[in-house]
Amino acid sequence: MYLLPVNHSSFCSIQRAQIRRRQAKLLRIARSTVYYKPVVDEYNLKLMHLIDEKFFKTPFYGSRRMREMLRRKGYKVNRKRVQRLMRLMGIEAIYPKKSLSRPSPDHKVYPYLLRNRKARKVNEVWSTDITYIRMKHGWLYLVAIMDWMSRFVLSWELSTTLEVDVCIRALKRALAIGTPEIFNSDQGSQFTSLAFLRCLEERGIQISMDGRRKLVTMPLLKDYGDR
Structure with missing residues (x-):
């Protein structure tokens, strides 16, 4: 019997196509959805990289200053685009704001317990925060x-999201190896959720919350994330 020569790459392509057709059938979706590749806006990614670098050095820069910085580098952008990209990255200028420490009606606000206090032993005080890590094609959030x-x-x-479940997983992993006397966070929605607070209260941990976001916390986490 004479066998025709088989092109290995063609055979693999046919096999991959069959697998994708089966995936689409099992998921009951259009076959084109399986083949879809998201379009990456390289121009916006470049702008976000520049904003990220500048924000890490000068976290008090808002959208106006970021726009001027980008224009000096030759990028013709308006403030609305800069604002949209900064929202997408989850960053905003850090500076004293009016009524920033006003309690929110949606959650219980705990006092800040670390004023004029210095931790002198391990597991006396833990703290948490969220920052972002720049990737080649987008961003990841680090808690x-x-x-x-x-x-x-x-x-x-x-x-890839800022869901409270991510913060709870990190908290439970930490509590598996120790228990602090005080746990400090900002008043972000993830840390003031009932599910997150319950994990602390069940272990008798004192809860401390910043009235304002501290300038020192994010650089510490960002430095860790960049390693």
Whole structure:
């Protein structure tokens, strides 16, 4: 019997096509959806990279200053685009704002317990925050839990979203190896959710919350994320 020569690459392509057809059939979706590749806006990514670099050096820069910085580099952008990209990245200028410490009616606000207090032992005070990590084609959010005394990162999680479940996973991983006397966070919606607070209250941990976001916290986490 004479066998025709088989092109290996063609055979693999046919096999991949069959797998994709089966995937589409099982999921009950159009076959074109399986083949879809998201379009990456390279221009916006470049702008976001520049904003990220500048924000890390000067976190007090808002959309106006970011726009001027980009224009000096030759990018013709308006403020609305800069605002949209900064919202997408989850960043905003850090500066004292009016009524920033006003309690929100949607959640219980805990007092800040660390004023004029210095941690003197491990597991006395833990803190947490969320920052973002620049990737080649987008961004990832990093939530980390850190011991104040040792500056040791007890646990961390990466995610493409800012869901509270990500923060709870990081918290439970940290609590599996120790228990702090005080747990400090800002008043972000993830850290003031009932599910997150319940994990702390069930273990008798004192909860401390910043009235304002501290300038020192994000650089510490961002430095860890860039390693």
